[in-house]
Amino acid sequence: MKDATQLRNKRGWAGVLFLRVIPALLVTWMLLYTLAMAVSVRNQARHFRTTEGIPGDTLAWSQEEWQLIRDKSFLEARVIMAGNDSIGLTIDVADSVVRLENKGVVLREIRFSEAEISRFFSSFTPAHYAAAFSRPFTITEIEGSIVKEPIQVKKAPRDSTEAAQNITQVDTSRVEFVEWHLQLDSSLVVSFVQAERSFGTLDWPTLKYRIRRHLKTLEETNRDLLHFRLPDYKPEVTIFIPAGEAKSFYRALPPSGEIALKF
């Protein structure tokens, strides 16, 4: 009789915990998180709007002038980038073109038909857009579902007989799903995902990459919130390009390369 009573009490407490207390905490956390994120988004937008020496919103602009300012900023960023020795990427979201460039020479140009763009990028005023996008951004982090350098370690054979037995074959049957992202200074994120959905189904390395990426984001934002700090908001643009090109671009970009952006 006593055991049965204890069991019922335990069940009661577990029920209260899982059906009342934890849901209440989760809802509170979701509200706090959204509120903090909203403040963070506004701060980020303000950061882009408070560049010194910008006349700000006092000037009015026609649509044509707005377009020309975008074109000019992009060209200025590309000219600065051309002064750098390393390979860089220029992304023209407005015209759906991605180019791999080295010292101003276009090595590869790809047109894309699909992109997902954060609403953040449409919140700029022309003056602040010009200030932020007329110079290239620097890559601070680059990570993907495929390895950057597919190095295979091979021990030297002891003699010619062993060498004849150990001929390395290139595996042409392996199809990898290609997805990668790069984080830029100013907390902007650009992601590339292969456009062919059926080519190379989602594999374990891709899932691992996604889990790792999302866990990192969750860890950082929740830690900030627990310490009463505003979480980092990272506006993102996702571009869908053919798998081969996505792989080539990922492997060609150096870890601290530069990117010119146009929206």
Place this chain on the structure above:
Amino acid sequence: MTKQNSEPAGSPIIPPQGKDTLGLVETGSTSENGRWQKKMKVAAIVALYVAFLPFLLVTAPALSELFLPRGSAPHKMNAGADAARIKRLNAEITSLQKKIERFTPGNAYLVVNTTENRFALYRNRQLVREGLCSTGSYISLEGEGDKKWVFKTPRGEFKVRGKITDPVWRKPDWAFVEEGLPIPSATHPSRYERGVLGEYALALGDGYLIHGTLYQRFLGLPVTHGCIRMNDADLREVYETLPVGAKVFIY
């Protein structure tokens, strides 16, 4: 007068009739409606647990963006002032475009994609030939002691430093290590092989060459020790088109 406690310590909590201890689950003679409400409540709580992380990752940032201040709307300007600014902007854009165009070599240059093992040959800023090639295998060969060779094609901008016809391959140490053979002296005759690099070779520096191959079936695959291999016809055109000093971009 003291209030009489009908429940001795340790006795089970008896919920009001028709409810459990949480008030969530109806007990006893539950109506159809009560059962439906119970199911809805449990489903909502399960949905909350399931949606919590996706909410933080996707929904919260998306909702937050709704609070963004909007960019300035296009505005009708005084026609004269607007036209002057547009004229100035157009002039600046033309100047920048010319600057960008000047970066691209006017003469011939080669672009090599080491991931897809493809090349593109340009002359007068026009693509004149493209095709398959072979580049570094990314094999790291570990020999005795600390000896180690990584067979990858370097990336970046290079120049054609020399053009060779009927090149002879001077086998480096790794070629012997890879075959399990003892390394001969630097001038030993076994170091020299004829006819394995094709009819032509273009030197890029540091021992890296663009050359032909006996193994044409491997073109398009990463199988070399760092050099760039092409088929005979492509190699001939590249050799004839690129002068010494021409740029080779490898990515």
